[in-house]
Amino acid sequence: MKYMVIIYGNKDLWQSFPPDVAGQAIAEVDAFNKRHVESAELLAAYGLGDELTARTVRVRDGVPAVTDGPYLEAKEFVSSLFILDCENEARALEIAAEYPFAAFNAVEVWPVLHDAGTEM
Amino acid sequence: VTQARRAEDLLRELTPQVLGVLVRRHGQLDVCEDAVQEALLEAWVEWDKRGVPEHPRGWLLTVATRRLIDRVRRDAARRQREDRLLMGAPPAEVARASGDGGGIDRDDSLILLYMCCHPALSPSSQITLTLRAVGGLSTREIAAAFFVPEATMGQRIARAKQRIREAGAVFSMPPPEELDDRTRAVHHVLYLIFNAGYASSSGADVNQAELTSEAIRLTREVHRLRPDASETKGLLALMLLTEARRPARTTSAGDVVPLAEQDRSLWDTDLIREGVSLVSAALSQGPLGSYQLQAAIAAVHDEADHVADTDWPQVLALYEMLDRVSPNPMATLNRAIAVAMVHGPPAGLALLATVEHDQRVAEHHLLYAVRGHLLDMAGSSAAAGEAFETAARRTASLPEKRYLHKRASQILAQPP
Numbered sequence: 001m002k003y004m005v006i007i008y009g010n011k012d013l014w015q016s017f018p019p020d021v022a023g024q025a026i027a028e029v030d031a032f033n034k035r036h037v038e039s040a041e042l043l044a045a046y047g048l049g050d051e052l053t054a055r056t057v058r059v060r061d062g063v064p065a066v067t068d069g070p071y072l073e074a075k076e077f078v079s080s081l082f083i084l085d086c087e088n089e090a091r092a093l094e095i096a097a098e099y100p101f102a103a104f105n106a107v108e109v110w111p112v113l114h115d116a117g118t119e120m
Numbered sequence: 121v122t123q124a125r126r127a128e129d130l131l132r133e134l135t136p137q138v139l140g141v142l143v144r145r146h147g148q149l150d151v152c153e154d155a156v157q158e159a160l161l162e163a164w165v166e167w168d169k170r171g172v173p174e175h176p177r178g179w180l181l182t183v184a185t186r187r188l189i190d191r192v193r194r195d196a197a198r199r200q201r202e203d204r205l206l207m208g209a210p211p212a213e214v215a216r217a218s219g220d221g222g223g224i225d226r227d228d229s230l231i232l233l234y235m236c237c238h239p240a241l242s243p244s245s246q247i248t249l250t251l252r253a254v255g256g257l258s259t260r261e262i263a264a265a266f267f268v269p270e271a272t273m274g275q276r277i278a279r280a281k282q283r284i285r286e287a288g289a290v291f292s293m294p295p296p297e298e299l300d301d302r303t304r305a306v307h308h309v310l311y312l313i314f315n316a317g318y319a320s321s322s323g324a325d326v327n328q329a330e331l332t333s334e335a336i337r338l339t340r341e342v343h344r345l346r347p348d349a350s351e352t353k354g355l356l357a358l359m360l361l362t363e364a365r366r367p368a369r370t371t372s373a374g375d376v377v378p379l380a381e382q383d384r385s386l387w388d389t390d391l392i393r394e395g396v397s398l399v400s401a402a403l404s405q406g407p408l409g410s411y412q413l414q415a416a417i418a419a420v421h422d423e424a425d426h427v428a429d430t431d432w433p434q435v436l437a438l439y440e441m442l443d444r445v446s447p448n449p450m451a452t453l454n455r456a457i458a459v460a461m462v463h464g465p466p467a468g469l470a471l472l473a474t475v476e477h478d479q480r481v482a483e484h485h486l487l488y489a490v491r492g493h494l495l496d497m498a499g500s501s502a503a504a505g506e507a508f509e510t511a512a513r514r515t516a517s518l519p520e521k522r523y524l525h526k527r528a529s530q531i532l533a534q535p536p
Contacts, residue, residue: 001516040272044269112516114518115518
């Protein structure tokens, strides 16, 4: 089963960490990534740019309009995401709980749809 | 194309035989498996250029043995012991000794399969290793079938082989006291491979569809090696009777067509005939098992020319037996449909109510899908639509989600 795990945050949260805490958290994220790539459960992990650099695209009457910033009005933004492929949901939640920033903020675990299905 | 196809089929068939010979001689699944993969790659190139050799099995065994010796030589400084073991026989002699088409490879393939389904491995590792070591699929092919990066799949295969080594697995059949459990594990892995491939047959899912034919091929092989095992017969029958409906179970757009609405003229009558004959033989032979009963249920459906001709009392009787042989709330969900067809929707809904607090199904989309179906039969459109909507939201399968949404909107659009 594949899962997308999303980490949210904002400038205030990231700036609230003293430098040594932030440095350690980053080292822990690196170790987390390495550990789960080796266990072959982490398929991909990406950090995202600041919301200042996000763009929203809308096509109206066939004309694309691009605006600055994320689509939703929000106080917290997606800051990184990773994709897991593991035995079951329990294992996905266990891995999510190991993510260093789960201790500061929440991380979301979303099942990714697959193409196999039972005959109904 | 035909030539390449023939070479591919042949290589897949020969993989476990050649690997079996190497593991029997050398004892280490991981090193031998790497050597066989190298030989397979060489065969691809060579056979494509010069055609399939006269003795393909001997050719592959000779090359794989050479590659194995190369590997052992490379490690010789570190591992002189293994070197001594292997250098005893030159490759040509190894190849001659086991010959082409001889019978000694038969049990080797089976032992290899038991090794790949070792209890030290997780189900997904068992599946991966089986496809690679017994099925002869490349890392790239397995990665594509499961939609993961090739590097990830390579890592999984390496880890699975390492675990087998750490668990001290030896190249022999499991001891008698473990045989039943280990055979169940082998059946389960084959069943999981089949199910992983049991998706819509269109476009991007071709790789997954190959898993289904691979599962059938491997199960045929197990059945050939142990023709007296009734559950292997049952499993093979279940796969064939399910596969027979493949052409009818999706539209060209990839939408799911439920059993009751399928165009039965598209069903594969040869597969149905073979499946029915296998399951009949298994049931009369015994001992009874859950795959045989599931196959028998599939056979009752497959033998009805029209959905209205379905022998529902027979289906119900088989589900009741299944419930006694292996009680499982998922099977109860299917039994509820049979109960509704025989005794009416209220009786089916009453049976569903007995499992709706069971943690194993309480949040499962099929509980809601079956409830929606029974409520619709009972004429409770609003409640049925709501149940289908819940089912659609709960499933992790994209084709199922589309189908369940469609059912919900069709029912809710009906005038009350």
